Amino acid sequence: MAQRKRTRKPLPDTPVAVTIESLAHDGRGVAHVDGKVVFIDEALPGEAVEFIYTEVRKDFAEGKVVKLLSRAADRVDALCAHYGVCGGCSFQHVEAAAQIRIKQELLAEQFKRIGKVELTESWPAMTGPHWGYRRKARMGVKYVAKKNRVLVGFRERRHPYLAEIDSCVVMHPLVGTKLLALGEMIAGLTIREKIPQIEVAIGDHDCVLAVRVLEPPTAEDIERMRSFAHTHGISLCLQPKGPDTIVPLPGEPEVIPTYALPEQGLEFKFKPAMFTQVNYDINRQMINRVLETLNLNENDSVLDLFCGLGNFTLPMAKFAGSVVGVEGDLPLVNHARENARHNNITNVEFYAADLSKDISDQPWANRKYNKILLDPSRAGASEVLHHLKKWRPEQIVYVSCNPSTLARDAGILVNDLGYKLVKAGVMDMFPQTGHVESMAWFSR
Secondary structure: OOOOOOOOOOOOOOEEEEOOEOOOOOOEEEEOOOOOEEEEOOOOOOOOOEEEEEEOOOOEEEEEEEOOOOOOOEEEOOOOOOOOEEEEOOOEOOOOOHHHHHHHHHHHHHHHHOHHHHOOEEEEOEEEOOOOOOEEEEEEEEHHHHOOEEEOEEEOOOOOOOOOOOOOOOEOOOHOOOHHHHHHHOOOOOOOOHHEEEEEEOOOOOOOEEEEEEOOOOOHHHHHHHHHHHOOOOOOEOOOOOOHHHHHHEOOOOOOOEEEEHHHOOEEEEOOOOOOOOOOOHHHHHHHHHHHHHHOOOOEEEEOOOOOOOOOOHHOOOOOOOOEEOOOOOHHHHHHHHHHHHHHHHHHHHHEEEOOOOOOOOOHHHHHEEEEEEEEOOOOOOHHHHHHHHOOOOOOEEEEHHHHHHHHHHHHHHHHHHOEEEEEEEEEEOOOOOEEEEEEEEEO
């Protein structure tokens, strides 16, 4: 029997007046209408607004402000002309210091509500440049036949379509000011409809753009791309399949971007599709705080879980007796080893392992470590935490990109494993967005 096609009820189109009660974890304003919670883009606590619905579900609804009836003291005018359409930013309407305060309050609230842990002492927030800071990104590309234009950038807010933007003020200017020119160059290629994305990798000295190509470019396409790259002082690469297929344009040298940690005398090489921190200023501050907190010496044996290409591992190895880095991505592990060789560091070992699975048979997992660093993905590190009963480290520093999973894992560390949450604080890795990056310190 054929299933009946579900019909979607039309959204109410009449603006609704509400007063914003609080902020959700993603920075949206929270209000209630007829007993149902509504999450409203670009609305701040205390403001009276008129909004229209953008989504209505059984348990909640979403909306966007169409008229501001009263203005919160924390509100500022957005710098970017594309704000509200482009989904890359969600906090440009919030004053810079208020963005930090909101994120700090959210972190403490998540610890208390999810982890059942009280944050009694906070680090001062790490802050850096508010604009032009972003050095890594994956940008979408789309040829729009009706407009005879190629769009380059980020998706619309809460929609799958690419936003029509010509610049990006949070992206490093090497790329953020060239989106229109990049789109115009691609529009002149024969394969303009076969390019879905561009991987952006900007190091201290070099800018590499890896262009995903679903069909091989023609000789004329190659020359057009080469001319653009030479004109704008960047390196263009082609990516026909996965990240390991990225190659320079024919006849061009391979450019491997680097970033330095001057205080530790380190330089990291990385490939365009590899994970690196997007904000170099905050990354340097973050590493300094880790080193200061762990207070390493030659008697320390350190375990760096979710180590990536060695961003924390190598700085810690400058001071510790030995450091073991573990990462699930084998190409990243191989690159971490290469970075250790590049920096002449010999007291580190790197291993590839899926840290969401049983690791009890791994040789490195059966050693003793007195200090541990965790830097997991948004999913957190809950699966690996039970191994701490065996390792029994004195100190743990947890670097997080998701306050909810950090709070959950803090609950395990404090309430199940007997650690104390000594300090925590936010790091403004992604200004103008709702992303909350943070660091927490646990001690036995």
